[in-house]
Amino acid sequence: MKFFLDSADVKEIKELAETGLIDGITTNPTLIAKEGKDFKKVIAEICSFIPGPVSAEVTSTDVKEMIQEGHTLARLANNVAIKVPLTFDGLKACKALSDEGIVVNVTLCFSAAQALLAAKAGATFISPFMGRLDDIGHNGLELIHEICHIYGNYPNLTTEVLAASIRHPLHIIDVAKAGADVATIPPKIFKQLYQHPLTDKGLESFLKDWKATGQKII
Ligand code: G3P
Numbered sequence: 001m002k003f004f005l006d007s008a009d010v011k012e013i014k015e016l017a018e019t020g021l022i023d024g025i026t027t028n029p030t031l032i033a034k035e036g037k038d039f040k041k042v043i044a045e046i047c048s049f050i051p052g053p054v055s056a057e058v059t060s061t062d063v064k065e066m067i068q069e070g071h072t073l074a075r076l077a078n079n080v081a082i083k084v085p086l087t088f089d090g091l092k093a094c095k096a097l098s099d100e101g102i103v104v105n106v107t108l109c110f111s112a113a114q115a116l117l118a119a120k121a122g123a124t125f126i127s128p129f130m131g132r133l134d135d136i137g138h139n140g141l142e143l144i145h146e147i148c149h150i151y152g153n154y155p156n157l158t159t160e161v162l163a164a165s166i167r168h169p170l171h172i173i174d175v176a177k178a179g180a181d182v183a184t185i186p187p188k189i190f191k192q193l194y195q196h197p198l199t200d201k202g203l204e205s206f207l208k209d210w211k212a213t214g215q216k217i218i
Contacts (some may be wrong), residue, residue: 001176004052004184006164008035008042012187017050024052026127026164026184028083028107029059040076047077053124055105057083058093066093074102081105081124086114091121096123105162112146119151119159125182129165130175140165141174148179169193 002023004015008031017021025046032039043056054077058069066089070082074097081103084090094104098121103127106118110133118126128147130140144163151157160181166172169192172183185193 001054001180002160002182003190003193004055004162004167004182005190006031006184006186008046009187010035010042012047016187016190022050022052024081024184026054026055026083026105026162028057032179040073043073044076047079051079053079053081053103053105054096055083055107055125057085057107057150061085061087061089063089063092063096066090067096067112070097070102070104075106076082082129083107086118087182094118094121094123098124107164110143110166111216112143112150115147115159115161119154119157123159125160125162127162127164127184128142130163130171131165131167133165134167141171141178144175144178144180152179 004024005016005020005022007013007024008027013025029137032042036189043054046061056065060066060069060083066084073082074080082097083105084093085108086106094106095124098104103124104205105127106123107127109115109128115126130167133140133143151159162176162182162184163180163195164184165188166183166185175183
């Protein structure tokens with residue numbers, strides 16, 4: 001399973017990428033706005049040290065302009081993935097860009113029918129938003145199961161399921177069980193994945209006992 005970071009915070013991405021466990025990055029207009037920096041510069045900078053796909057989202061809603069924006073963003077680096085919304089025009093843009101060999105991530109997916117269309121449009125990634133479905137009393141995990149099941153029925157559909165809008169570590173465990181290809185994780189939740197109070201407590205007592213021996217390894 002691949003782990004992407006859902007962030008445009010270069011400093012934080014750099015820090016977590018040092019683990020060697022980050023396979024890619026997703027951004028969206030909200031995350032970019034939060035940083036208050038030039039969009040294209042931020043994407044180019046992230047691409048300079050993250051070898052995997054870095055999603056940059058188009059902001060037009062018209063197919064022609066989406067394709068133009070996609071071309072502009074794709075020129076920033078060879079690992080840029082173009083994020084398009086799951087709309088009628090977004091699907092057309094996905095098909096056109098994918099046909100050119102550009103990696104496309106179709107975002108704002110909230111139903112299995114939408115995911116099926118994105119796959120047929122050649123998307124490299126489909127991004128179902130789990131947390132936002134949970135927020136309105138729907139079942140985000142159920143959607144991930146449904147999409148994995150449907151894509152699994154048709155080996156010619158090669159679109160990867162990228163679980164997005166992750167709100168807590170359990171979401172990641174659950175989508176891993178469901179067979180999602182990727183989870184895009186906010187940095188705060190990535191850190192929660194390795195933190196455990198029993199690990200901290202256990203280490204503290206091991207170090208105390210080791211110190212008492214007066215020994216050194218090096
Ligand atoms: O980047 C898309 C998605 O992960 C956004 O999540 O937390 O804004 O619902 P959220």
